[in-house]
Amino acid sequence: MKTYALGIGPQIEINTGVNFYNDFLMQTGAACSIKFDNEPVVIAVSTDYDILINRFDALCTVDYWLINPPISDYCSFFAGIGAGYGIEAWKTDFTLNSVKRIVFGFNWIYLDGFMEPFIQLAIQQNSFVNANFNTDTTFTFPVSSGIRFYF
Numbered sequence: 001m002k003t004y005a006l007g008i009g010p011q012i013e014i015n016t017g018v019n020f021y022n023d024f025l026m027q028t029g030a031a032c033s034i035k036f037d038n039e040p041v042v043i044a045v046s047t048d049y050d051i052l053i054n055r056f057d058a059l060c061t062v063d064y065w066l067i068n069p070p071i072s073d074y075c076s077f078f079a080g081i082g083a084g085y086g087i088e089a090w091k092t093d094f095t096l097n098s099v100k101r102i103v104f105g106f107n108w109i110y111l112d113g114f115m116e117p118f119i120q121l122a123i124q125q126n127s128f129v130n131a132n133f134n135t136d137t138t139f140t141f142p143v144s145s146g147i148r149f150y151f
Contacts (some may be wrong), residue, residue, distance in 0.1 A: 011146025059086030
C-alpha cells in the first residue's frame with residue numbers, strides 16, 4: 001500500500017507585464033496552491049486585482065515540474081511547464097483567459113516533510129477573448145511566494 005501526503009497552503013503573488021497595445025499591467029493577489037508529495041503537479045487557484053486598470057481576475061493553473069533536483073539537504077530547484085484558464089472582469093467587459101507558462105523556483109522542505117515554503121517565478125503568455133470575440137495577448141511575469149503544509 002502506497003501512502004502520500006497532500007500539501008495545501010496560501011501564496012501571495014505580484015504579476016507585471018505588457019500587452020500588444022503597450023499597456024503596462026500590475027496585478028497583486030492571493031492564491032491557494034495544492035501539491036501531492038509523490039507527483040510533480042502543482043494546482044493553484046488565484047484571484048488578482050490590477051491596480052492600474054481597475055480589473056479583477058480569477059485563474060486556475062496546473063504546473064508540471066520537469067525537474068526538481070536538490071541543492072542542499074533542505075532546498076531544491078524546480079522548473080516546468082503549465083497551463084491555465086480563467087476570467088477577467090472590470091466595469092464594462094469581461095474576458096476569458098487561457099494561459100501557457102514556464103515556471104521555475106526554489107522550495108524548502110522542513111519538519112520531516114510537513115512544511116514547504118517556496119518562491120516561484122513564471123513567464124506567462126495570456127490569450128484573451130471577450131464577449132464580442134475580440135482577442136488580445138499579454139506577456140506577464142508572475143512572482144509567487146507561499147507555504148504548503150502536508151497532511
